[in-house]
Amino acid sequence: MTNSILDIMQTYDHENVILCQEKGLGVRAIIAIHDTTLGPAAGGMRMLPYASEQDAIDDALRLARGMTYKAAVAGVNHGGGKCIVIGDPRHDKNEALFCLLGRFIERLGGHYITGEDVGTNAFDMDIIGRETRYVFALPSGEEVSDFTAIGVMQGIRASLQQVYGSADLQGCSVAVQGIGSVGGKLVKRLIEAGAVVSIADIDQAAVEQVARDFPEVSVLPPQEVHTHPVDVYCPCALGAILSSRTIPELQCKIVCGAANNQLADEQCSDLLMQQGIVYAPDFVVNAGGLIAYADSYTPEGFQRQRALTNVERIYHTLESIFALSGQQSIATAHAADLIAEQRIAAMRQAKSAMAGLSHIR
Numbered sequence: 001m002t003n004s005i006l007d008i009m010q011t012y013d014h015e016n017v018i019l020c021q022e023k024g025l026g027v028r029a030i031i032a033i034h035d036t037t038l039g040p041a042a043g044g045m046r047m048l049p050y051a052s053e054q055d056a057i058d059d060a061l062r063l064a065r066g067m068t069y070k071a072a073v074a075g076v077n078h079g080g081g082k083c084i085v086i087g088d089p090r091h092d093k094n095e096a097l098f099c100l101l102g103r104f105i106e107r108l109g110g111h112y113i114t115g116e117d118v119g120t121n122a123f124d125m126d127i128i129g130r131e132t133r134y135v136f137a138l139p140s141g142e143e144v145s146d147f148t149a150i151g152v153m154q155g156i157r158a159s160l161q162q163v164y165g166s167a168d169l170q171g172c173s174v175a176v177q178g179i180g181s182v183g184g185k186l187v188k189r190l191i192e193a194g195a196v197v198s199i200a201d202i203d204q205a206a207v208e209q210v211a212r213d214f215p216e217v218s219v220l221p222p223q224e225v226h227t228h229p230v231d232v233y234c235p236c237a238l239g240a241i242l243s244s245r246t247i248p249e250l251q252c253k254i255v256c257g258a259a260n261n262q263l264a265d266e267q268c269s270d271l272l273m274q275q276g277i278v279y280a281p282d283f284v285v286n287a288g289g290l291i292a293y294a295d296s297y298t299p300e301g302f303q304r305q306r307a308l309t310n311v312e313r314i315y316h317t318l319e320s321i322f323a324l325s326g327q328q329s330i331a332t333a334h335a336a337d338l339i340a341e342q343r344i345a346a347m348r349q350a351k352s353a354m355a356g357l358s359h360i361r
Helices: 005-012 053-074 095-107 122-128 144-164 181-192 204-213 267-274 288-296 304-312 314-328 332-358
Strands: 016-022 027-035 045-048 079-086 173-177 196-200 230-235 252-255
Touching (some): 005 053, 027 053, 045 053, 045 122, 053 332, 144 181, 144 252, 173 181, 196 204, 288 304, 314 332
Parallel strands (some): 173 230
Antiparallel strands (some): 016 027, 027 079
16 A cells, blocks of 8 residues: 555544554554444454565554444444554464553553454463453353354355355365364364365465365365365455456355455455356354354353354345345445445444434433
8 A cells, every 4th residue: 555544544434543562572563443333343463474564554454444344244333443463473472462462452441352363362362361351252162263164154055045045055065265263163064064175275284184184175276276166165364365366267156255355356346246156245254253252242241142143143144235236236245335334324323313412401
């Protein structure tokens, strides 16, 4: 991006960007808060060795905005935020770093609530939790990736229903790109449902482990997985995998996966529609983790069955998106955006009306 941070914030209507540093510990982090109309900003803490600070800031702004839309469509009473930590999670993690990040978050007074993301885990969140109340945590034995994987399964079933008139996964071919914490759990669920599964990942050790656990899976080269002829292409790695270059190479009927920001740009959703591929918008499909986290932040605390029920509603949310897409002849990504924006606008109007009523004596 060539514009200044303030220009970008104005374009996408971000509320705050906080830059955090501590020279002694080498801490460099960005907290982006996009929109708090629906409630406190929620979004995970991502730790990656970004090539530049600008790349990290761009990612924080993009991901925070995505969280706003994810929460809005999922019916969660949170806005969108993100914390980006510049560093290699394999080498740069330490207790002092996460304690300091917890203090930074505590200073925001609840405007931002963090949780696990790429490069961070539940243990890291436990350390952060020593310093701040504003961290999502599930009870012992629960993993947020389980709920994300369940949501993706619901997305795949809804997409199959849309394309084939049946949500049955028996015999359905699925190529899963990325077999990390979510992708690995998704592979297990797909196989249990009778799907024919192919996998790909740049982490060869992870591929070998999944292949040992599930000998029935086929292994594909990472650079070719998106070209494999399947019913469902399921991106579960990092984003921007769907571009003007890769979309013409797709040989699938459906794209539905857990990866964030799968579209390289806004035109890609139109390209998918033109190619006759049903796209299940990523921020709708991968909302299961956020839904579970939001459940844990209720006054009565986490209730597993309630969380599962809300995650399973992703199926019906996608049905509404597919219907709106057909009615208005717009791409599914645009339909999902429209539903999110309508909820945010309605709540903003309601809050404005309530503020006006509070002045009446």
